[in-house]
Amino acid sequence: MRKNLLKRPIRLLAFYGVCLWACSFASCSEDEGGTEPYVLQQSDITVDEPEGGFTTQVDQLLHIEVSSVSDEGVTYSWTLDGETIPGGKTLDYMFSQGGEYILTLTVSQGSVSYTYTFTVTVSFGEVDPAPESATPYITKIFDYMPAVGQFTNTLPVYEEGNTQNDMNQKVLDAIGHNNRGMISLGGFGGYVVLGFDHTIENKAGLRDFRVLGNAFDAAANPNPDAPQGGSCEPGVIMVAYDKNKNGMPDEDEWYEIAGSAHEDPAQESWYQMAVNNGNDVSLYRNYEITYYRPNETMDSSLDVPLDEYIRWEDNQGHSGYKVKNIYHNQPYFPQWYEGDELTFRGTCLPQNGIDESGQGNYFVLYKFRYGYADNETNNADESSIDIDWAVNSKGQYVSLPGVDFIKIYCGVNQENGWLGECSTEVSGVEDLHLLGEEIPTRE
Secondary structure (H helix, E strand, C coil): CEECCCCCCCCCHHHHHHHHHHHHHHCCCHHHCCCCCCCCCHHHEECEECCCCEEEECCCEEEEECEECCCCCCEEEEEECCEEECCCCEEEEECCCCEEEEEEEEEEECCEEEEEEEEEEEECCCCCCCCCCCCCECCEEEEEECCCCCCCCECCECCCCCCHHHHHHHHHHHHHHHCCCCEECCCCCCEEEEEEEEEEECCCCECCEEEECCCEECCCCCCCCCCCEEECCCEEEEEECCCCCCCCCCHHHEEEECCHHHHCHHHCCCHHHHHHHCCCCCCEEEEEEEEECCCHHHHHCCCCCEEEEEEEEECCCCEEEEEECCCCCCCCCCCCCCCCEEEEEEEECCCCEEECCCCCCCEEEECCCCCCECCCCCCCHHHEECHHHEECCCCCECCCCEEEEEEEEECCCCECHHHCECCCEECEEEEHHHHCCCCECCC
C-alpha cells in the first residue's frame, strides 16, 4: 500500500491571520489554559491505495476509507472524471461500465483545501462457458431500424401492416441460424441489434467473431494505382456483455469496436485520394442525423430519379437529400416507422467513395484497414473482429470477457451517383471459437 498525499498545496496565510485574530480577541493562549485551534495540514490526510491504483469490477462496490488526524471543521468531497459523486470520509461507489477512471478527493477546512487523485480500473468477471448445444450463429434479433436507402423496405420486404416485431422476425429469418440471407441497414445510422444462445468468449491474441456482408473488390478500376476497394460499405460495430444476466442488451452495456479510422483516418491507404476528391474525411464521434419523411406523391412517383427525395440534416451544420434512383422505386423511408422524423446517432466515418471514371459511371468505395462490417470479403481475415478492440465512451480500451449482443450500424453518410447511398449490408455473424477457427489479432 502507498499513502496518497496532497498533490497541490494551498496558501494558508489568510486562514492563519483569522486564527491569530480570533485567539487575540478571546485572549486565548496555552499559558492561560486554552488550546490552539486545529489547522488542516497536507500530511494529515491519508488513503491506503494499492500499487497501480484501485481495482474493482463492474457492478461491484468499491469501498474507500479516509484516515485523518482530526475532523474538526473538515469536509470531504469526491469527483469522478470531473463530475461530483456522493461520498464523505467513506466512499462506496459502484461502476456500471468498464474502463479507467480518475477519482479525486477534496478535503477542505474553511479556505484551506487539498486534493488527492487516484486511478480506478474497472473490469469484468469471468464469462460463462458456452453450453454443448450452443450454435455459432445468430439466434435472436432485438431490434432493426434501417435508415433511408434504396434497399429499405425490400431487404427484408415490408408488407403493408407489418409491425416492428414482424420486421425483426423477417431479419432473423434472413440472417439468423446461418441462413445467409441479407438485410440492408440503409444510410448512416441504420442498425440491427442481434444476439446469440451463449456468450462469445474473448480469447487473448485471437479474433473472436466474423461479420458477414457483401463487400467485394472492383473488377475494372480505371485507376491502376488504386488501393483495395470496390463495394466496401463499412458498418460500425458495437458489442455488449450481459453483465446482469437479464438476457437483454441494456444501455450501459454497450461498447464500440474501434476500427482503423477510429485510430487515425489519415492512415487509410486512400485518404489522400479522398481529400483530393473533396470528400469529407473527418471522423465525427458524436454524429447525429435526422431524416424527414417525404410526401406520398414523392414516395409513389414513377418519375425517377428524384434528386431531392428525402431531406436530411446533421449536427455538423450539413444538410442534403437522399436520392431516389431509377433502379428502386419503392419508398426509401422505413414504412413501419410511424414518425415523420427519424434520428440516428453514432460515429460517422470518412467518406470512402470516389468516382474513378471522372464521368459519374464508375464509383469505387475503398476499404478501411480493419474493424468494420461489410468492409472486407467474407473469406478474408479482416472481416473478423477482436473483442479487445472495444472502447468505452472515453475512447479507452476495455477488457470484456466476452459479448452476448452485437449492434451494427451504417457508418458512412455519402451518396455515390447512380450507385446510390453507402448502405451497410449484413448476412450473418459467426462465433469463430465455436467454429474452430483461429485468426490471430492485429499487432
